[in-house]
Amino acid sequence: MKKTHVAILGSTGSIGTQTLDIIRAHHDRFVAEILVANNNAELLIRQAIEFQPNTVIIVNEQKYGFVCDALAKYPIKVFTKTESAEQTICGENVDIVVAAIVGYAGLKPVISAIKSKKTIALANKETLVVAGNLIMHLAKHYHAQIIPVDSEHSAIFQSILGEPNAIEKILLTASGGPFFNINSKFIENVTKTDALKHPRWTMGKKITIDSATMMNKGFEVIEARWLFDVKPEQIQIVVHPQSIVHSMVQFADGSVKAQLSEPDMRIAIAYALNFPLRLPLDVKRIDFSKFMRLEFQSSDTKKFPCITLAYEALDKGGNMACIMNAANEIAVDAFLTDKIKFLQIPEIIEKTMNTTTFIKNPDINDYMTTDIEARKTAKKLLNYKNK
Ligand SMILES: NC(=O)c1ccc[n+]([C@@H]2O[C@H](COP(=O)([O-])OP(=O)(O)OC[C@H]3O[C@@H](n4cnc5c(N)ncnc54)[C@H](OP(=O)(O)O)[C@@H]3O)[C@@H](O)[C@H]2O)c1
Numbered sequence: 001m002k003k004t005h006v007a008i009l010g011s012t013g014s015i016g017t018q019t020l021d022i023i024r025a026h027h028d029r030f031v032a033e034i035l036v037a038n039n040n041a042e043l044l045i046r047q048a049i050e051f052q053p054n055t056v057i058i059v060n061e062q063k064y065g066f067v068c069d070a071l072a073k074y075p076i077k078v079f080t081k082t083e084s085a086e087q088t089i090c091g092e093n094v095d096i097v098v099a100a101i102v103g104y105a106g107l108k109p110v111i112s113a114i115k116s117k118k119t120i121a122l123a124n125k126e127t128l129v130v131a132g133n134l135i136m137h138l139a140k141h142y143h144a145q146i147i148p149v150d151s152e153h154s155a156i157f158q159s160i161l162g163e164p165n166a167i168e169k170i171l172l173t174a175s176g177g178p179f180f181n182i183n184s185k186f187i188e189n190v191t192k193t194d195a196l197k198h199p200r201w202t203m204g205k206k207i208t209i210d211s212a213t214m215m216n217k218g219f220e221v222i223e224a225r226w227l228f229d230v231k232p233e234q235i236q237i238v239v240h241p242q243s244i245v246h247s248m249v250q251f252a253d254g255s256v257k258a259q260l261s262e263p264d265m266r267i268a269i270a271y272a273l274n275f276p277l278r279l280p281l282d283v284k285r286i287d288f289s290k291f292m293r294l295e296f297q298s299s300d301t302k303k304f305p306c307i308t309l310a311y312e313a314l315d316k317g318g319n320m321a322c323i324m325n326a327a328n329e330i331a332v333d334a335f336l337t338d339k340i341k342f343l344q345i346p347e348i349i350e351k352t353m354n355t356t357t358f359i360k361n362p363d364i365n366d367y368m369t370t371d372i373e374a375r376k377t378a379k380k381l382l383n384y385k386n387k
Contacts, residue, residue: 006273007034009109010100012043014204015123015149015265016278017097020047024268026137026279031095036085036101036109039063045070052076054093056083085109090116096273098149099124102206103329104371107131111364114144121272123149128142130322131367132226143332146227147272152220153227154268155246155259160228161276163249163257170224171248171256174202174299177211183302188225190342192335200243200263209332214299216311225314232314236305237299244286244294246301262286282293305346309353319362319370320353326374327352334382352378 005136006023010016011032023030032051037044041063048056048071055077058067071078071246078087086109091130098121099106099246106124113120115138120242122128128135139146152172160167178197179187188281195212196205197373218256221235239247244270248258262284286292301307306328313321331348334340341350356374359366 003029004095005031005033005093006031006096006098007036007094008098008100009036009085009106010038010045010087010098011035012037012040012104012323013100014202014207015098015100015269017043019053019100019121019267019269020274022266022273022279022281023051025045025282026274030262030273031252034085034088038101038105039069039265041067046210048076049074055079055088057081057088059085072084082108083259086112089113094118094362096121098273099127100270102126102204104130104325107367110135111138112136114142114146117142117144119145119147121149121269122146123269125150125219126325127225128226129219129325130371131362131364132222132321134362134367136158136226136229147266147275148223148227149265149272150220150223151265151268152247152265153223156224156228156249158259158271159247159249159257161278163251165251167228167230167234167249168252169250170228170230170235171238171250172217172220172224172235173238173243173245173247173296174214175211175243176239176241176299177214177216179212179303180241180300187303188341188343192338195335195342198285198382199241201265203265205336206329206332209335209345210328212330213306213342214304215306215310215328215345215349217299217304218307218313219325221307221310222314232311239297239299240295242292242294244292245296260286261370268371306349309346309349313353316358318358318360319366320358322362322367323353323356323358323374324349326371327356327378330375330382331376339382348378348381351381 032053034055036057038059057079061080096119100123110127226305250256264283313324327349333343
């Protein structure tokens with residue numbers, strides 16, 4: 001059987017390292033062909049020595065020499081800069097691109113992968129938040145398949161597979177994050193240490209803060225809107241603290257289909273890598289013989305205004321979600337570096353959304369200028385706040 005050659009954008013992150021866990025466990029089926037990292041040169045070097053990829057790319061130019069020296073005795077090509085990643089993943093020897101860069105930085109490589117008709121295992125939800133309309137249009141035009149890696153979207157994808165009926169409603173589950181049960185008045189003073197303690201998932205810092213503000217769920221509503229071509233009002237967030245049901249789809253006869261598993265991202269990553277066949281995985285099984293409570297309740301948009309902001313961005317359309325994403329990246333970074341308090345995150349996002357130039361029908365260049373303008377606006381608001 002021909003092995004599947006995998007390019008991993010963001011190999012040093014949470015999704016990237018778990019993708020390599022799967023490749024390690026199934027080296028008879030997969031080859032790590034290209035590994036792309038930003039700053040973590042040490043881990044990239046260790047990964048390269050273990051997996052012997054054709055190419056590694058360290059985006060941060062200052063670390064390029066260090067990586068070249070460390071890999072000099074191996075037959076591994078080493079490049080730097082984002083453009084190298086965009087070019088190399090288009091090569092004939094790549095079968096699937098795992099898009100696991102965090103944030104807006106993941107957008108351009110995904111566009112390159114689509115244009116070269118690659119199958120994309122998409123973890124980088126910001127790509128669809130920023131430019132969902134454009135991305136889905138390009139994917140259709142270039143016949144590039146996008147397989148979701150986000151556990152919720154993987155569950156929805158699996159629930160509609162082979163289903164000839166239209167989706168009536170998507171029930172997008174949410175763990176609720178670390179602050180779901182905290183009284184609103186205490187949220188004001190939560191610290192980054194509190195916010196980084198996710199009750200169910202171990203993930204990169206940015207998505208963990210997005211989960212605490214529930215912007216992550218807002219992003220996922222936008223992601224679902226584009227991936228499954230549904231209207232925003234067909235997507236309902238359902239808080240499910242156990243994170244066993246990864247999302248559900250309701251049909252016209254009231255039937256609901258779901259995908260369940262223990263919370264482990266390797267399940268969704270492996271499903272995308274080996275689609276449509278499931279890989280045997282050494283992950284915990286749900287034990288239905290034990291007493292198990294599965295709870296579902298509605299989300300609290302007053303306590304978590306980022307959810308409302310995401311629905312507003314969808315409603316407004318154009319470049320509004322791109323503005324929201326840029327402001328969120330700046331605000332989350334400011335929170336992680338102790339420049340602002342937790343509740344200032346939605347404040348900064350909302351103000352940036354209200355003041356950045358709105359474009360009704362953006363093209364790729366408009367998204368790029370919007371991202372720059374929104375970041376500038378959000379940074380100005382930060383300076384003002386810290387005076
Ligand atoms: N983690 C999860 O369980 C999970 C679940 C669902 C969806 N997602 C989505 O998957 C994406 C990745 O999340 P994560 O948790 O894996 O994040 P993470 O742990 O922070 O990893 C991010 C990865 O992106 C790389 N990176 C950052 N900026 C880059 C740039 N400009 N160019 C190239 N590489 C860059 C990082 O490289 P360095 O480390 O070398 O700097 C790292 O490899 C996010 O969009 C997130 O929303 C994650």
